[in-house]
Amino acid sequence: MHRILLALSLLAILLTASSGVGGDKKSKQPTAAQKKIASAIANGHSYQKHVVDEKQFPDVKSVNDFAEVIGKVLANPTHHRDLESDREAYYDSKSNIIVIFNPRARDKGTCFRPNAKLKYYQNLK
Secondary structure (H helix, E strand, O other): OHHHHHHHHHHHHHHHHHHOOOOOOOOOOOOHHHHHHHHHHHOOHHHHHHHHHOOOOOOOOOHHHHHHHHHHHHHOOOEEEEOOOOOEEEEEOOOOEEEEEOOOOOOOEEEEOOOOOHHHHHHOO
């Protein structure tokens, strides 16, 4: 009887882990600072160039939608690193979205989907 209970307990643990309940890493919400950066980038050149002209983000229907996309990448990148000139690169490999934060730029940076995917991120300096 003890072995059956132990086996059932182990089975329950395995089922819970495989279903994502309890063991699933939830997405973080952007901080106030990340939202401010996302808003600045979304209201800059990126929206017109990458959303409107190049149609890289078909689900984005407004600047606010774009700011939300950018904020999610800033809060949950799969890759992040510092670049030259005080810039930072945030890359989400699942969605192939890169955000480059440039505190010195008027619009604070850019956001787009690079054709070279992760290789683009790796080649940034």
